[in-house]
Amino acid sequence: MTLADTSFRPGELEVREDGTGNLIGSRCNSCGAHFFPVRRACSGCLSADLETVALSTEGTLYTFSIVRQSLPNFEVPYALGYVDLPEGLRIMGQIGGCELDEIRIGMAMVLSLEPFGQDQHHNPLTGYRFTPVEAQDD
Amino acid sequence: MTDVFVVGVGMTRFGKHPDSDATELGAEALLEAIADAGIDPRVIEAAYCGHVFQGMVTGQRILAQVGLAGLPLANVENACSSGATAIREASLAIRAGEHDVVVAIGTEHLTNQFQGALTPDPSDPEAAVGATMPSIYAMRARRYMEEFGMTREQLALIPVKNKSNAARNPLAHFRKAITVEDVLQSRPIADPLNLHDCSPVTDGAAAVIVMSDKAAKRYGKGRAIRLAASSLRTGSVDVVPTSMTFEPLTANTAADAYERAGIGPEDVDFCEVHDCFSIAEVLRVEGLGLFAQGEYPAAVERGEANINGRLPVNPSGGLLGKGHPLGGTGVAQVVEVVRQLRGEVGDRQIEGPRVGVAHCRGGKAVGIEGAACTVQILVR
Numbered sequence: 001m002t003l004a005d006t007s008f009r010p011g012e013l014e015v016r017e018d019g020t021g022n023l024i025g026s027r028c029n030s031c032g033a034h035f036f037p038v039r040r041a042c043s044g045c046l047s048a049d050l051e052t053v054a055l056s057t058e059g060t061l062y063t064f065s066i067v068r069q070s071l072p073n074f075e076v077p078y079a080l081g082y083v084d085l086p087e088g089l090r091i092m093g094q095i096g097g098c099e100l101d102e103i104r105i106g107m108a109m110v111l112s113l114e115p116f117g118q119d120q121h122h123n124p125l126t127g128y129r130f131t132p133v134e135a136q137d138d
Numbered sequence: 139m140t141d142v143f144v145v146g147v148g149m150t151r152f153g154k155h156p157d158s159d160a161t162e163l164g165a166e167a168l169l170e171a172i173a174d175a176g177i178d179p180r181v182i183e184a185a186y187c188g189h190v191f192q193g194m195v196t197g198q199r200i201l202a203q204v205g206l207a208g209l210p211l212a213n214v215e216n217a218c219s220s221g222a223t224a225i226r227e228a229s230l231a232i233r234a235g236e237h238d239v240v241v242a243i244g245t246e247h248l249t250n251q252f253q254g255a256l257t258p259d260p261s262d263p264e265a266a267v268g269a270t271m272p273s274i275y276a277m278r279a280r281r282y283m284e285e286f287g288m289t290r291e292q293l294a295l296i297p298v299k300n301k302s303n304a305a306r307n308p309l310a311h312f313r314k315a316i317t318v319e320d321v322l323q324s325r326p327i328a329d330p331l332n333l334h335d336c337s338p339v340t341d342g343a344a345a346v347i348v349m350s351d352k353a354a355k356r357y358g359k360g361r362a363i364r365l366a367a368s369s370l371r372t373g374s375v376d377v378v379p380t381s382m383t384f385e386p387l388t389a390n391t392a393a394d395a396y397e398r399a400g401i402g403p404e405d406v407d408f409c410e411v412h413d414c415f416s417i418a419e420v421l422r423v424e425g426l427g428l429f430a431q432g433e434y435p436a437a438v439e440r441g442e443a444n445i446n447g448r449l450p451v452n453p454s455g456g457l458l459g460k461g462h463p464l465g466g467t468g469v470a471q472v473v474e475v476v477r478q479l480r481g482e483v484g485d486r487q488i489e490g491p492r493v494g495v496a497h498c499r500g501g502k503a504v505g506i507e508g509a510a511c512t513v514q515i516l517v518r
């Protein structure tokens with residue numbers, strides 16, 4: 001599957017030409033706290049010395065839901081979840097790569113780049129989902 | 139510093155009002171509050187109007203409609219806490235000594251604007267990946283079930299209780315009691331939440347008139363209810379992810395309100411809380427410290443939150459039963475608390491309450507626990 005190299009949210013998701021990518025956040029150089037999306041100052045210590053960093057692509061599923069009613073641009077049903085990253089961040093994303101009834105709290109998840117809608121000129125965009133780590137091994 | 143009293147209250151029927159709008163509804167609620175206070179409208183010195191989607195200067199349109207002009211007025215937006223924030227602003231104007239009689243209005247006409255689920259603002263990164271308000275609460279419900287063993291049937295008892303209360307409230311959106319089976323059989327929205335777990339899209343408005351000591355003595359005729367605290371907080375930015383099964387924002391706002399009122403959760407006789415979804419009532423009541431974390435679902439099962447229970451929750455029917463016209467919601471909660479404390483609500487009357495709490499919270503922005511939370515404490 002070829003992916004567009006245009007991110008659906010360039011300030012939040014970096015997409016590289018080789019089809020890999022990562023979410024973009026901030027790290028506080030004063031106290032080490034991480035934030036998503038990018039912030040101007042740290043809410044832990046109020047330092048403005050923040051650095052923009054690539055976030056981890058693996059984490060643990062904290063909770064999830066199967067969404068059965070949504071906005072017209074989202075095809076239902078889809079799974080939505082919160083994934084806890086090792087930096088201490090909880091990131092929302094759709095869940096793919098497995099059947100809806102296989103999803104469990106506590107699963108190991110990995111960020112996966114996938115086609116995600118179109119821009120206003122109908123060019124394809126690339127977004128992200130989280131998929132179970134096990135599904136990647138198949 | 140003067141105390142603050144609620145002297146007049148009014149609200150429209152909540153529900154679908156296809157032939158009305160936010161201005162008409164707001165004017166109807168305001169006129170009722172003025173009549174209830176028994177005052178000449180000319181004694182009103184200032185006004186605050188809470189709404190979310192009604193466009194600019196909605197408050198001015200309402201005042202023009204009832205012939206009041208030339209007053210200081212501000213429109214207030216704070217998501218689902220907009221109306222409650224308007225009451226807080228009115229109470230601050232009185233505590234500051236600037237005014238003696240101030241009106242707070244909350245209004246919203248939603249049925250011409252929305253059909254399905256509300257979503258966070260489209261610019262929000264979570265909205266961009268498909269978050270809806272029901273799905274966020276559904277995820278909280280699933281996590282709560284995992285951590286505390288709440289069953290789906292226990293969760294269903296909350297809409298059952300609130301719609302049973304609403305059936306006794308002539309101003310409620312829903313007037314029909316339902317069963318657990320009805321909840322479980324209703325249309326799935328975001329697992330595990332079904333349609334009956336979600337508050338409806340509602341039109342409605344409410345208004346309260348608040349006064350200083352001096353004005354309440356003159357106009358209150360012994361019916362004034364003291365607004366002992368009106369606290370507001372914004373969620374803090376998560377430095378580490380906070381639990382989604384407990385609400386520090388609700389707890390922090392409540393702590394401020396209890397301290398200002400000089401009471402504790404053990405003194406509360408009943409409450410109206412922001413049950414935008416069934417699970418939300420659990421999180422709010424536990425955040426307010428009225429039940430220990432993890433214990434509320436079983437308490438509901440034992441009937442403790444019923445109108446005749448140990449600590450009635452949402453006797454008006456709550457957002458699930460009475461309806462949820464965003465800006466109108468927070469003001470209508472205070473209307474219910476005042477009417478309960480006065481003993482005016484007929485067959486949903488709680489026996490002899492002295493202290494009632496109104497809790498509102500709303501709005502979502504990525505990375506913070508919640509956008510705006512209010513806790514108001516009213517004492518007879």
Ligand SMILES: [Zn+2]
Nearest residue numbers: 028031042045
């Ligand atoms: Zn810091």
